[in-house]
Amino acid sequence: MESTFIDRRPGSQDVCIAFSARDTAKGKFTFYSILSSLPAHVIFVNDFSNGWYLNGxxxxxxxxxLLNWLVEKIDSLKTFSGRVFTLGSSMGAYAALKYGSLLGADRIMALGPESELCIPLGRSVTSLQSIPEGAGNIASLPFKVPQDVLVLSGNNDIVDFYCACQLKAANPLLGVYLITNRTHVVAKYIDGQFGLSKVVNSFFMNGDTTFLIQAETSTTIDVVRATAIKKFNEILAIQKTVCLGDSDAIITVANEIPAWSMPQYFSALISEKQGDLGACEYFLQRALAVHPLLGRARLKMAQIQFKARRYRECVDLLEDTPASGYTQKIGELLSEAYLNLGNTQKACSALNRLDLASVDSAAADRIAHKLASLQAPYSNVISKPFEQ
Incomplete structure (x- = not known):
């Protein structure tokens, strides 16, 4: 079968079911190398249709x-005293929780799960056309040993953050942890910091979560305020509008959790819309202090500095932007700031750093024309402030 693979390990008593993430190719399996040293039989499962395992x-x-097949294989592999574990990331994390509940798994590790499918801006909404009413929400599922369910999500992925808060609210005994200022792929962070294979082995075999002592984590918050942050993020991303309806709740969260960059950034946008640029800069400074690579906060701060004609501050903030975060807006704004400082060479360099193949054709043409005019011999360019 191309959607399953069983790695039988002689002498093992336990069984681990590893559910693959979205976009894992047919016949391939997430966690195959990570679980190579786990002293348990491993059943790898891959819903290569990206159907979120709703149809197995x-x-x-x-x-x-799928459930009946898993029960049959577990019965054939596990000893009388053996245990069942489930593991998954993203789409696989949803399955690890759902099938872990249905199978009565002894320990479950879910990395970046959506507890409610088809939320706007979530990953499942891009894969699933529709789902039966109520079928996609697993926040209230019962678990054999809630204390042995470990959920890890990045709190700068607002959908993952909201789902983590849902899970914790529905079952306070779950071990739900938010990795501070990380986005969806928390597995990569854990692997880089602690070694994912070591973490998985220690948790499944011994219930060990001591790595969390050194991890950068924050607590979940109540669902009401989590919903306010989710709603603000949706309106901002979809309608390109800053909604003031839940501003008090968001600013309160920003002040209660100063190490979390996203509510700092949201509070800055709220303050700007309210006309309080001092508060806007204050929240942006807090966001960048804890997450210097938060590109949206960096760009917004630079835009404020530019409009205030604080060009040197704007340049100092943007010129060290790493390549991974060097966007079209940052490059063009940096170029204009250099022009206002009278440095045409640096203005050209700022534009040359942009990968024109990654921007739309109109922007690429505009940038190429700008570069040509700046690089023309004896160019007498009169700079016009860049409009955002």
Whole structure:
């Protein structure tokens, strides 16, 4: 079968089911190398249709088919005293929680799960056309041992953050932790900091979560305020509008959790819309203090500095932007700031750093024309402030 693979390990008593993440190719399996040293039989599962395991996998056709097959294989592999573990990341994390509940798993590790499918801006909404009413929400699922369910999500992915808060609110005994200022792929952070294979092995075999002592984590918050942050983020991303309806709740969260950059940034946008540029800069400074690479906060601060004709501050903030965060808006704004400082050479360098193949054709043409005019012999360019 191309959606499953069983790695039988002689002498093992336990069974681990590893659910693959979205976009894992047919016949391939997430965590294959990570679990290579786990002293347990491993059943790898991959819903290569990206159907979020709602219908099992394409080779089973429905959830019951996959569930029955897993029960049969677990019974054939596990000893009488053996345990069952489930593991998953992203789409696989949803399955690890859902099937872990249905199978009565002894320990579950879910990395970046969506507890509610098809939330705006979530990953599942890009894969699923529709789902049966109520079928996609697993926040209230029962677990055999809630204390042995470990959920890790990045709090700068607002959908993951909201779902983590949902899970914790529905079952306070779950071990739900938010990795501070990280986005969706928390597995990469854990692997880089602690070694994901070591973390997985220690948790499944011994219930060990001591790595969390050194991890940068923050607590979940109540669902009401989490919903306010989720709603603000959706309106900002979809409608390109700053909504003031829940501003008090968001600013309160920003003040209660100063190490979390995203509510600092949201509070800055709220303050700007309210006309309080001093508060706007204050929140942006706090955001960048804890997360210097938060590109949106960096750009917004630079835009404020530019409009205030504080060009040197603008340049100092933007010129060390790493390549991974050097966007079209940052490059063009930096170029204009250099022009206002009278440095045409640096203005050209700022534009030359941009990858024109990654921007739309109109922007690429505009940037190329600008570069040509700046580089023309004896150019007498009169700078016009860049409009955002």
């Amino acid at each position: 996998t394409p080779e089973f056709g429905d959830e019951a088919g």
